Amino acid sequence: MNRLRLTLVALCLLLLAPAYAQKKNTRREPLFGKANATYQVTSNSLKGATFYLVSGHGGPDPGCIGKYQGKELHEDEYAYDIILRLGRELLKRGAKVHFIIQDAKDGIRNTTILKNSKRETCMGRPIPLKQVARLQQRCDAINRLYRKDKSKYKRAIFIHVDSRSRGKQTDVYFYHAPQSKYGKRLATQLHKTFKAKYDRHQPNRGFEGTVSARDLFVLRNTIPYAVFLELGNIQNAQDQKRLVIPDNRQALANWITDAIVKDYKK
Template identity: 50%
Template sequence: MKIIESIVSISKVDHERVEHVWHNLGFPYVMVKYMVVCICAVQFVVAQDSLNTVTAEPGDGILSLLRKQGVDPYEVMDEFIYINSERLKDSVHLVAGRTYVMPRTVLDTVAIVDSIQKQSTDIKKLESSKYDLFGEKHKNVIAKSKRLKGTIYYLVSGHGGPDPGAMGTYAGKAIAEDEYAYDITLRLARELMAHGATVYIIIQDGNDGIRDDRILEIDHDEVAYPDKEIPLNQVARLKQRVQIVNDLYKDNKGKYQRLIVTHVDSRSEGQNIDVFFYHHEKSKNGKKLAESIHKTFEAKYKKFQPNRTYAGTFEDRTSLYLVKKTHPAMTFIEIGNIRNAKDQVRILDPDNRQALAKWISEGILLDYEDK
């Protein structure tokens, strides 16, 4: 009964959160359901908390909406997305005029766990890890599931170091491929880690982290895993990446391993393109990975942009150096045209970069679980 008393103030919208936390703590499914039912019963008898909701206005993003409510968006953003998942567009976008439930506070969940942990010495701690590479605001990664436990993913963002890659202009400022590919890659890494995957981020910038700006400042201090200087020469740069990935692949022999390479394309300014996926022509698993992510994108477009046909494809492109030379099954992703105004919206908007990372991660989950 003490457990119930410690969480009686939690509203009904939090029950799913409680259930999610208790599953992560290792409680049997039947016990979890019983405890949640008990909470509902106690709440009905004692009192029903009123839900704190807010209606999105035109132009609102999740970050701006949370700021307007007087809370630190980086502390509660993941919680907000979790409890409003069915109300969001493209997994992370608000819909003007739609009402959303505000998180009570992330401390509610911690308090729940702490109060339960005091009842037993056998309960596991809530899984949460810190990764400084993601930056101060995003370094805490709370486990969502163990769906990718035992898997290994190598993530390579295009260019970096002395080579910024494709260049474009937005609002009179130069924008570079490597900065946006890297930001999306970090967001993807965070999603995969939250589901239990081991992730190697092959290109790293210790100063940047995940950034929520439209204009990402260009620098040249990226290194190759673990701390190797990136060569200026293109062939040398590609050989370095291949060597790093293949050495890690050998070290992890016998384990489930996949490679994701992320680039931003450069074409004529008038050419609006979709997201494309490439694989090795002889790799059955690479083709399946590319197809799974492609299917996810098709489904998202059909649901959220029914009046627009998704033109992105998945196909073999063995001529690409990393596709040809690396050993893990892989997919090579082209995000869009950095010089096209419509594609720039997809690339520059931080909410869109998060959506891209989440869609890719959902495709990866589909690929792994459809074995």
């Protein structure tokens, strides 16, 4: 009888183990919105890494504005949606993530047109209208967090969308601070990853994105190694598909994540 009881107990434990493991690995981030707030930590490939994620503009400044099927596309909304998707992928791999720009209402959105708002804050603080003050605010927020974080691998990721003439189609550009060895290494890995993805999924397309050093304010005034991504031309019809199609926004987040994992392993 005792053996039978022990067998039944062992069987129950085996049946409950997957549910317990799933519950143990379940996390919640309200910034992702109700539909995506809950996520599972599925690996430890980025355990010990910390990221400071910054979507461009926000608050009183929408950034670049494009036109798509009679609707306006606002840079800050698309950069923010991709940053959230990227952060979620990093968290699922065990990383620690700080979202520097936040919107308490707009989570990850699976719609083509992302309506503009001025709710974005810099971690709860109103975003200044003046450019230098706005940029300095987010640099200060990153640097405060950086000094407290104990991780050995700490990276800042800035995501923007460019604006050029409508006929100018562009690929993703990757910038790093001058003389930044590890910023350059991550930017180069991002470029390699994007090129490989395009070669695989669109073999006849080619990839013309570049890696270069830029003396940008946020790269110059943040302590962690950083990369700055320009995701395309918000005026160009082909580049707009990279932004307005939700699956493409997710693909961008996935590709950036893949590159980060490879860089972290180094």
